[in-house]
Amino acid sequence: MASYRVNQAAVAHAERLIDARQYVLDSDWGNVQPRAAEENAFLESHTWEQYAEWHLGLTEGAADETKARYGFVYGDFRRVHRMGLIACHYRAAEWRHKEIELAAHELLQRLDAVST
Secondary structure, eight states, X not given: OOOEEEOHHHHHHHHHHHHTTOEESSOOHHHXXXXXXXXXXXXXXXXXXXXXXXXXXXXXXXXTXXXXXXXXXXXXXXXXXXXXXXXXXXXXXXXXXXXXHHHHHHHHHHHHHHHO
């Protein structure tokens, strides 16, 4: 099983988006989460650093500037999705990636506080 550490740049990016009200509260994450084609299109016009900001986890041992390096996507490359954060939280909890689980939880709490 892969090992991850929290991507602090992604956490900060998500916080900025939440504070700027750039989020979706209700979505079908299974249908809106970025697929390979969307990821490739994003990378054609953005840097790897910008791509990384959409992923809460950095895969230990994976090379920088590869898709394998980044895990736990939480948005659609424009906005934070509440269901994306929930998916990150659930998946991290399921596989016992505690730091990622807690980061997703804290972002979810921030989003819920701002959006109510």
